[in-house]
Amino acid sequence: MFGLTSLGVVHTAISLVAVIAGLVALARDKEISPRNAIGMTYIVMTVLTCLTGFGIFQHGGFGKPHALGVITLVVLGVAWLARTPRILGRAATYVETVSYSLTFFFHMIPGATETFTRLPTGAPLFSGPEDPALQKVIGTLFAVFLVGAFLQVRRLRAIHRLPPAAGLA
Numbered sequence: 001m002f003g004l005t006s007l008g009v010v011h012t013a014i015s016l017v018a019v020i021a022g023l024v025a026l027a028r029d030k031e032i033s034p035r036n037a038i039g040m041t042y043i044v045m046t047v048l049t050c051l052t053g054f055g056i057f058q059h060g061g062f063g064k065p066h067a068l069g070v071i072t073l074v075v076l077g078v079a080w081l082a083r084t085p086r087i088l089g090r091a092a093t094y095v096e097t098v099s100y101s102l103t104f105f106f107h108m109i110p111g112a113t114e115t116f117t118r119l120p121t122g123a124p125l126f127s128g129p130e131d132p133a134l135q136k137v138i139g140t141l142f143a144v145f146l147v148g149a150f151l152q153v154r155r156l157r158a159i160h161r162l163p164p165a166a167g168l169a
Contacts, residue, residue: 003118005056010052011053011055011056012114014049014052015045015049015110015111017041018042018045018046018107019104019107021038022042022046025039026101030155031152032104033097034080046072046076047073049069049107050069050070050073051069053065054066054069065110068106068110072103072106075099079096079103082095082099083096090160094153097152097153098149101145105141108145112141113134117129
């Protein structure tokens, strides 16, 4: 199917679950958080996406997609550790939130690349990963990430400036 190996099909299915969970989390909560089921689904499925991706060698040995998997796992680790007390202090919430969003952007790179270099069947939109038009799409997705990250930081700053609730201080 679409030139995918059995592992490629499993990898794609897992990544689609991660992307859907990420979209739901971002739409519903304005962030991906390990403190709720949809956020944990995203995180676990993203880890599994990376791990299954390491076994796919359609273009030879270790390549850019594998490096992106390693980077994604590192950023997930940074996000996870950001909430550890005393490591990042007041920046912890910001680092955690933006890091999880960055991993969502990372999903979009192979997602757009693999989708638009395979579909529509017989006449894909782009010739390959280096196609300049595809690079513009990925650049646009990065700009969307930057805007989203800015809005997340602005939202978090507003939350942190709220006065204590009456009777709770």
